[in-house]
Amino acid sequence: MSILNLVYAPATVLEKKAHEVKNIDKSLKSFVNNMFDTMYKNNGVGLAAPQVNESLQVIVMDCSSKNKESNPRVLLNPKIINQSDTCKEYEEGCLSFPDHYFSISRPDSLNVKFLDLEGNKKETFFSGFEAVCVQHEIDHLSGTLFTSYISRLKRQIILKKMQKFKKNINKSI
Numbered sequence: 001m002s003i004l005n006l007v008y009a010p011a012t013v014l015e016k017k018a019h020e021v022k023n024i025d026k027s028l029k030s031f032v033n034n035m036f037d038t039m040y041k042n043n044g045v046g047l048a049a050p051q052v053n054e055s056l057q058v059i060v061m062d063c064s065s066k067n068k069e070s071n072p073r074v075l076l077n078p079k080i081i082n083q084s085d086t087c088k089e090y091e092e093g094c095l096s097f098p099d100h101y102f103s104i105s106r107p108d109s110l111n112v113k114f115l116d117l118e119g120n121k122k123e124t125f126f127s128g129f130e131a132v133c134v135q136h137e138i139d140h141l142s143g144t145l146f147t148s149y150i151s152r153l154k155r156q157i158i159l160k161k162m163q164k165f166k167k168n169i170n171k172s173i
């Protein structure tokens, strides 16, 4: 197992549609383990493969709170099949945008179909914080970032801040 490098915005891999998973093999399973390690190490609750520079439709999540048992989930090729009409606002963060948080309104529950790591077709109902997380991560697979839900002006400001942030990282390496 190893910790993968996070891709910070702006980056092309974060803005394009990820490829469908076709082969569920050993290397995919070890990649998923590395994604979990990377997510936990960075105190994240969800991670999509493009965020570690793999344009693949793979999501890992664990939305359990600190005091509760962990609840790791892996979703391959996830598709939203229906969403509630009622929405809820939630303050979201993203590992590709360190230290930026925005209040975003999304449907408060939904059903998602996906493949699990054994290749079984699954359908799961998500609500509450998990619903927020799964929608945020599925967005990543189509190249949609959470900044697409905020105003254009705000988005431009964040983009400038992220460009500066990336420059500073490169300097310190």
Ligand code: NI
Binding pocket: 093, 094, 095, 096, 136, 140
């Ligand atoms: Ni994100």
